Amino acid sequence: MTFKHKINLDNLKDEGQDSVTGFERREFLKLGLIITGVFAGGKLLSVASRVDEVFASSRDFVEKYPYKPHYTMVVRQGLCIDCEQCVKACKETNDVPDYGYRTRILQKVTSDAIGRKHEFIPILCNHCNEAPCVRACPTRATYKNKENGIVMMEYEKCIGCKMCMLACPYEARYFNTEKHAIDKCNFCYDTRLSKGMSLTACANACPTGARMFGDLSDPENVAYKMIHQIEKQVWVLRPEAGAKPNVFYMKATRSSPWELRRQAEAR
Amino acid sequence: MMKIKGERAEKWGFSGLGALTKNKTHLNFMVIFSLIALTGYVVGVHGTITGYHHVYNVTREIPWGLLIAAYIFCVVTSTGLCLVSSIGHVFGYEPYMPIAKRAVFLSIIFMLGGFTVIFFDIENPHRMAIYNVISPNITSNMWWMGTLYGLYLLALGVEYFFLLEQSHALSRISGLFGVLFGVAAHSNLGAVFGMLHGREFWYGPYMPIYFIVSAMMSGGAAIILFTCLGWKLDRHILSRRMERAIKAVCQLTIMLIAVIMFFTVWKIISGIVAPEKYIAIMAFISGPYALVFWIFEIGMGMIIPFVLLIRSKGTDYNLMFIASLMMLVGIFFMRYDLVLAGQIVPVYHGLGVEEYLHLNTYMPSFHEIAITIGALCFCSAAFIFGEKILDGHQFQKHAIVPPGGFICPGCGGIHYKKEGETDEDALKRHHRLRKVDREDFL
Numbered sequence: 001m002t003f004k005h006k007i008n009l010d011n012l013k014d015e016g017q018d019s020v021t022g023f024e025r026r027e028f029l030k031l032g033l034i035i036t037g038v039f040a041g042g043k044l045l046s047v048a049s050r051v052d053e054v055f056a057s058s059r060d061f062v063e064k065y066p067y068k069p070h071y072t073m074v075v076r077q078g079l080c081i082d083c084e085q086c087v088k089a090c091k092e093t094n095d096v097p098d099y100g101y102r103t104r105i106l107q108k109v110t111s112d113a114i115g116r117k118h119e120f121i122p123i124l125c126n127h128c129n130e131a132p133c134v135r136a137c138p139t140r141a142t143y144k145n146k147e148n149g150i151v152m153m154e155y156e157k158c159i160g161c162k163m164c165m166l167a168c169p170y171e172a173r174y175f176n177t178e179k180h181a182i183d184k185c186n187f188c189y190d191t192r193l194s195k196g197m198s199l200t201a202c203a204n205a206c207p208t209g210a211r212m213f214g215d216l217s218d219p220e221n222v223a224y225k226m227i228h229q230i231e232k233q234v235w236v237l238r239p240e241a242g243a244k245p246n247v248f249y250m251k252a253t254r255s256s257p258w259e260l261r262r263q264a265e266a267r
Numbered sequence: 268m269m270k271i272k273g274e275r276a277e278k279w280g281f282s283g284l285g286a287l288t289k290n291k292t293h294l295n296f297m298v299i300f301s302l303i304a305l306t307g308y309v310v311g312v313h314g315t316i317t318g319y320h321h322v323y324n325v326t327r328e329i330p331w332g333l334l335i336a337a338y339i340f341c342v343v344t345s346t347g348l349c350l351v352s353s354i355g356h357v358f359g360y361e362p363y364m365p366i367a368k369r370a371v372f373l374s375i376i377f378m379l380g381g382f383t384v385i386f387f388d389i390e391n392p393h394r395m396a397i398y399n400v401i402s403p404n405i406t407s408n409m410w411w412m413g414t415l416y417g418l419y420l421l422a423l424g425v426e427y428f429f430l431l432e433q434s435h436a437l438s439r440i441s442g443l444f445g446v447l448f449g450v451a452a453h454s455n456l457g458a459v460f461g462m463l464h465g466r467e468f469w470y471g472p473y474m475p476i477y478f479i480v481s482a483m484m485s486g487g488a489a490i491i492l493f494t495c496l497g498w499k500l501d502r503h504i505l506s507r508r509m510e511r512a513i514k515a516v517c518q519l520t521i522m523l524i525a526v527i528m529f530f531t532v533w534k535i536i537s538g539i540v541a542p543e544k545y546i547a548i549m550a551f552i553s554g555p556y557a558l559v560f561w562i563f564e565i566g567m568g569m570i571i572p573f574v575l576l577i578r579s580k581g582t583d584y585n586l587m588f589i590a591s592l593m594m595l596v597g598i599f600f601m602r603y604d605l606v607l608a609g610q611i612v613p614v615y616h617g618l619g620v621e622e623y624l625h626l627n628t629y630m631p632s633f634h635e636i637a638i639t640i641g642a643l644c645f646c647s648a649a650f651i652f653g654e655k656i657l658d659g660h661q662f663q664k665h666a667i668v669p670p671g672g673f674i675c676p677g678c679g680g681i682h683y684k685k686e687g688e689t690d691e692d693a694l695k696r697h698h699r700l701r702k703v704d705r706e707d708f709l
Contacts, residue, residue: 099320100327106620121620132465138410139398157398160390162330163409169465171614174327177320180391237618240543241465 066129067149069215071187071246073124073203074226074234078251079210080105080120086202086211093191093201100174102185103202122211124202125172125185126237126245127151136167142182149246150189155181169241187213216246226250282658293500293651300648307641311387314634319390322634326627329610333631334388336603337639339456340485341381341646342416343478343602344595346453347486348374349423349445350479351516356430357442361694362515365508366490367438369660371427371445372653373493373646378420380646387638408459415452422448435697454479460609467543468609477530484527485598487520488572492591495584497654504659514581524573524594531565546612550626551604556611564604568597 082105090096090103103124110117131151133142141157142164144150158181165173165182176183187193188200197204203213214223227234227248236245288294314322325332352370355363386392395413404410422445429438454475460466461474494513498505538548551560575590613623631639653660673690675682675697684693 106615106618106622108618108620121618123615132463135404135406136409136463137404138407138413139394139402140404141398141402157394157402158391159395159398161388161395161409162325162390163407163459165327165330166610167463167465169614171327175320175330175390177318238465238614240467243465 065217067145067147068217069148070217071127071148071150071193072214072216072223072227073187073200073247074212074214074223075122075247075249076210076212076251077119077121077249079208080122081208081210082107082118082120083207085205085207086122089201089205090185090188093188096183097176097178100176100183102172102183120210121249122202123170123172123237124247125151125168126170126243126247127185127187128243128245130242130244132167132169132241132243133164133173136163138163142184145189148189148193150187151184152186152189153182153184155179155183158182169238169243170245223248282656284656286655286658287652289655290500293655297648297651297655300644300651304641304645304648307637307639307644308383308387310634310637311383311641314387314638322632324630324632324635326629328613328627329607329629331606331610332629333603333635333639334384336599336606337642338381338384338388339602339606340599341377341384341642342453342456343482343598344485344489345374345377345381346419346449346479347482347484348377348489349419349449349486350483351486351490351519353442353446354519355512356435357439357446362511365506365512366494366516368427368430368657369493369497369653370486370490371423371430371442372657372660373489373650375420375423375427376646376649376653377489378416378423379649380642382416383645384638384642408455408462411455412452412459415448415455419445419448419452450479453482460605463609465614466609467541468538468547468612473534477527477534480523480530481527481598481601484520484523485595487516487523488591488594488598490516491520491587492595493650495588495591496650497659498584499588500651500654501659504661506661510582513584513587517576517579517581517587520591520594521573521576524569524576528569528573531569543617546616546626547608550611551608555626555628556604556607559600560604563597563600566597567593568601569594572597 084105087101087104090101094102096102103122106121106123108119108121110119127150129149131142131144134144134151137143138161139157139159141154141159143152143154145152160175160181162175162182165171165175173182173184175181188197188202192199192201192204199213200211203211212223212226214221214226216224216227218224219228226232232250234248234250236248238245287297319325323332323334348370352363352367352374354360355365356367389395399410399413403414422441426438426441426445429435429441432438457475457478460469461471464470491513494509535548535552538544550556572590572594575586575593579586579590581587607629610629611626613625613627615623672683673693675694682693682697684690685696688696
């Protein structure tokens, strides 16, 4: 087999690294990552990395996210100060009783860390692409909204078997006695999003920008930009459950111009 | 035996309501069990009115507790009774045939007992009746569970009716459907747990397989226990055929205990090397659940009955009675362990957060215990009721064999011989057993 245009490697001139701009290098790396499918929105790149590559969404979802808008939340973990404004706003907006919660903030203490030892991790329903709760529900009382991918509840269909509570890898569900049904986060769809507001109550209330609510199907959206970059690690919780969650986690970052300090809607 | 009115009653082995009052001690037991069952269910209704949130100890972390364990215990026993008895009257192995009537009757009773428990566990049973039909989710194991157990109960009912009618061919066909729906429903119940990929402890094909095998083990134990109890209630129903059947069931049960033992051993060993299962396994081996696990599940559920049943040689009914009673107690705790094991490790445990460092805890509440005891007492009362009113589930003892008929050594019913037929040929024809011609084969 012969090549038509043989490249003579010996005679090639070394262009040097100076001629490659940082931008080109970054684009080149991104290209490589897109080809290998790493840009699945949230590969687990954390220090506690696993041997297997884990994707929040499979490769098929790279080019096109399955929903329009494809709602997501990016939690910038390092920015959370545990003020619980989000929990309070959620309770008020969605009428959540005291014995339950749709979202909460967990606390992680690393006692041998230098400097700051506390980390706060907000958790909520991950609105998984492959939601185990939706498969488990016998009466389709919980379902994926066909347009925006929000995992919603149809309260009057819920028989209260609590199967979905077991199926959920994120403990995002609780039984609401007043509603006689399982209740869970629905990204404030009924209380805010469907009324024309663009943010969930928790993202709106967050004073530090730890919670960033957005749309993955829009390349101009802040959440899209946060996830589609390689400078910062982006991960999801419990990737081994294979549910392809849509809530992403990253450490705090304010380095890029498109990253807003916080999201604000009604202020 | 009671004087029976009419041809139909004779065929059904129906002793009449008068049989209930014949023995006052037994009647008292039945009444006491019924009252306890009623009390348990009244407590359950109280819980429904008050709201389960206030009276049950299940939480967001452990949503399934004692009631699910009790439900599984009941339906496991039901499936086991059906499967073990089917060896005889469905698949035609003659020594198992006499156990059919009692086993299928109890199978229905335990199924009903299980349904009452799940009725009190589910928050909105009325919605289940509506939306299981008009809004089914066929990917849901839970939906299949309701549907398949419904079909299973129906098949059992039909099977039992034909057993009473002594219509062997029809009872075999409906019995086969009972077995099919039973296996499907019960392995699906295992899959309810086994298909939760967010719960490592349960996830995998182990659960459906384990459920079927352990169901047969429970079924064997239940047949031994309730037959021995039946003999204690009325010693006149002891018969050679039944003794032979119980010996066969005893042997099978010993084997099934051995199978479950090695299942358990490998479950422990494989769990210890898997990091995500390790914590749950250790909680049972040496942690807070060690007592329940070693004493009840392993000791009473497997090892002691295993030794006792072997020592009984299938003929010492006192030993077998004790062994099977211990087994059923042990098996109850086995279900309890199984339900809790998958839930005690918090889902966020791996995250290392303060809130989820420790194992979840659960202790059944008064309401949960009362409903469970109520359901078990319902089964006990129904058992005594059945023994009395259905004349010890015997196939009719015929004082006079009609001309051309004979008492079947397999099922005890009256069979009619065709001309020139031997007893054996008639038995095979009635039970649709294929003739084995040894001469041809060898």
